[in-house]
Amino acid sequence: MQTRLTINGNAQTREVAPATLLVELLRDELALTGTHIGCDTSQCGACNVLIDGQSVKSCTILAVQVDGKAITTIEGLADGDTLHPMQAAFKEAHGLQCGFCTPGMVIAGIEIVRRHGPDVDAATIAHDLEGNLCRCTGYMNIIKAIQAGARAMGQTGASAMGETAHA
């Protein structure tokens, strides 16, 4: 089925089989393997991407369902070698260990800023991470990273909709 997609700022029209999950299109057809498949059962959030600024589990949406929408994956956040403020905060605050959940955590963090603003508190972040599982960190540094990333996004004026230099 003809499907119009804007992925990390690149508009394209593709022929997509209806049973293709968005995460399968991203990873298998577009080689955007930064979006991870942790559980494939809508639990873990490793596959989170932004669709028109909203975080969505890309294992639980068909590629044909995002026709006409703008998708931002983890690959679309940095501006060249300059990390997005939320990515930089994860690095600075040691918000990752094995890194498998990190793409989904960063995406969820950016949406938390969209929803609650740059001054979001730690309790709100912890609550809003209920759709993201991490098996390494115990979450404390992830929460610190998102809080620091939120502050940095407020200072730099980075968009919480996921648009980048590509857009």
Place this chain on the structure above:
Amino acid sequence: MRDFEYARPASLADAASAFSGGGEAAFIAGGHTLLPAIKSRLRMPDTLVDLAGVAGLTGISSDGDRLWIGAMTTHATVAVDATVAAKIPGLTGMAKLIGDPQVRNRGTLGGVIANNDPAADYPAALLALDAIVDTDRGSYAADDYFQGMFATALADGEIVTRVGFRVPLASAYAKFRHPASRYAVVGVYVARFADGVRVGVTGAGPGAFRWPEAEAALATDFSAAAVAGLPLDPADLNTDIHAGAEYRAHLAGVMLADAVKAA
């Protein structure tokens, strides 16, 4: 996943004709129940009819003593909508407890009640808030609409278009969440109206139900004390790997008291 056809209609009439185009068809709204069911082959539709592009199925409005919410309105939208918060803040609180942020960004009111999972949250709210379910073919009172596990009054191919909640004097939802799935192990929605009290229970039995004894006790005295120790017969309740029927019966009383205190 197994292959299927996919249709993206723009109107209710086109959706109905796509649904009846041959083979087994299913409507898809947010898809957060249906797609997992297709992955695990609990459902094997030949055609998916996506309701996302159908005009007129989203939106929230207030009309007299009713709050109307379009069937394709997401839980995330309900959770932050100012009209919902002003008219029925209990419904705002319930929406915030559904799933997780990513699920709330996709899941819809219409999808939930068309599926009628016995542990879904909205059915308890529809029963307690004396809701009206409008479809492309007619209208149902919530009391007639829910008919047990995954069963509703909807005919094959009938589409929920909107739900009208009766605005109460006060209401609240209390839920004991399953920590992994976030479905209700037991959830209780309590609504107080000028002419009485309505109590909807989900998660406890094979489908959402009203609790007449609790409604009668609260109509006389709207307090947690009035329903303390009120028994709920475990004979009709669910036992599964998460909780036994007697535990669910006890939990319903605890959730009822919490909801009354919060209302």
